Amino acid sequence: MKVVDSDTHRLHSPLAEVEGGAAQSPREHPGRVDAIRDALKAAGGHDFVAPRHWGVEHIDAVHHPGLARFLEGAWLQFNERHPGTRDVVPDVFAMGGLRAGMTPAAEPQAIEGRLGYWCFETTTPITEGTYAAARGSVDIALTATALVLDGERAAYGLCRPPGHHATHALYGGYCFFNNAAIAAHHAAAVTGLRVAVLDVDFHHGNGTQQIFYDRGDVHYVSLHGDPARAYPFTVGFADEVGVGRGRGFNDNHPLPARTDDDSYLKVLERACQQIAAQRPGLLVVSLGLDTYELDPICDLALTTKGFARCGALVAALGLPTVVLQEGGYYVGALGANAAAWLSAF
Numbered sequence: 081m082k083v084v085d086s087d088t089h090r091l092h093s094p095l096a097e098v099e100g101g102a103a104q105s106p107r108e109h110p111g112r113v114d115a116i117r118d119a120l121k122a123a124g125g126h127d128f129v130a131p132r133h134w135g136v137e138h139i140d141a142v143h144h145p146g147l148a149r150f151l152e153g154a155w156l157q158f159n160e161r162h163p164g165t166r167d168v169v170p171d172v173f174a175m176g177g178l179r180a181g182m183t184p185a186a187e188p189q190a191i192e193g194r195l196g197y198w199c200f201e202t203t204t205p206i207t208e209g210t211y212a213a214a215r216g217s218v219d220i221a222l223t224a225t226a227l228v229l230d231g232e233r234a235a236y237g238l239c240r241p242p243g244h245h246a247t248h249a250l251y252g253g254y255c256f257f258n259n260a261a262i263a264a265h266h267a268a269a270v271t272g273l274r275v276a277v278l279d280v281d282f283h284h285g286n287g288t289q290q291i292f293y294d295r296g297d298v299h300y301v302s303l304h305g306d307p308a309r310a311y312p313f314t315v316g317f318a319d320e321v322g323v324g325r326g327r328g329f330n331d332n333h334p335l336p337a338r339t340d341d342d343s344y345l346k347v348l349e350r351a352c353q354q355i356a357a358q359r360p361g362l363l364v365v366s367l368g369l370d371t372y373e374l375d376p377i378c379d380l381a382l383t384t385k386g387f388a389r390c391g392a393l394v395a396a397l398g399l400p401t402v403v404l405q406e407g408g409y410y411v412g413a414l415g416a417n418a419a420a421w422l423s424a425f
């Protein structure tokens with residue numbers, strides 16, 4: 081399979097993330113990409129290609145244009161007021177309840193306010209190179225998409241930072257720009273065909289769902305830890321089916337803790353049936369590998385052999401497929417799990 085990757089992601093390497101009430105060593109770090117790349121090279125059979133550069137208009141087509149403008153200048157603006165800050169994290173959030181019964185908040189002028197206006201949580205620091213890294217991740221996603229649109233049966237984009245938690249106008253959850261949503265929107269716009277997004281990350285892809293919730297041209301299907309106990313907590317329930325033209329094009333499969341290979345594959349089979357029923361022209365897979373049994377921040381119980389079975393099942397859909405990396409935090413097996421999924425596909 082063609083694998084699109086680059087080293088641009090290294091520009092985003094925070095020292096810490098604030099999670100569980102404390103600053104911790106980041107779970108989402110450059111070593112994740114090293115592990116996957118090394119395993120794919122060792123497995124063989126993959127053809128590594130560099131990404132092309134894509135204009136910001138592809139990001140603005142999916143996100144509020146203010147989000148990219150903000151991320152481009154945020155680190156510098158913060159450091160003008162707080163010189164020497166390495167990792168910039170919001171501490172005041174523009175929650176809707178602050179102005180309940182009033183007009184919605186306008187974007188604040190002060191950088192401290194702007195941070196909490198464009199971000200929804202604290203695990204996603206902005207460093208000096210974050211914007212460049214996030215743009216590079218989008219370049220990887222769009223280049224992989226272009227390969228498939230040009231006739232490849234499938235391509236894999238080794239995206240980092242990940243993307244599926246980024247909504248139309250918010251970053252967070254390690255995600256700045258929604259790589260999968262940008263890829264799906266681009267594919268739908270170029271082909272005029274319906275695109276399916278299959279999200280198998282442990283965490284629900286709240287951003288992808290939100291971006292396409294009222295659209296019938298992109299069908300979002302997700303298997304994930306039940307938000308009753310799992311991040312992002314407020315989105316990802318089974319009764320969220322889309323609105324307007326998007327009604328019937330959003331399918332959520334919340335899963336109980338310790339779901340194993342056999343149970344998971346039964347649900348994945350159902351998800352694939354839902355995708356096939358809508359007759360898409362192209363499939364985008366948000367490939368999170370944090371469903372692994374030893375993942376440090378998740379609670380499902382898939383094995384490396386299970387990931388191979390998942391890859392084979394998705395391949396059986398027979399669709400042109402763009403596979404984009406999302407989460408996966410047990411680095412000791414991350415490469416083996418990616419190689420298992422992709423090789424089986």
Ligand SMILES: [Zn+2]
Pocket residue numbers: 281282283368370406407408
């Ligand atoms: Zn995840």
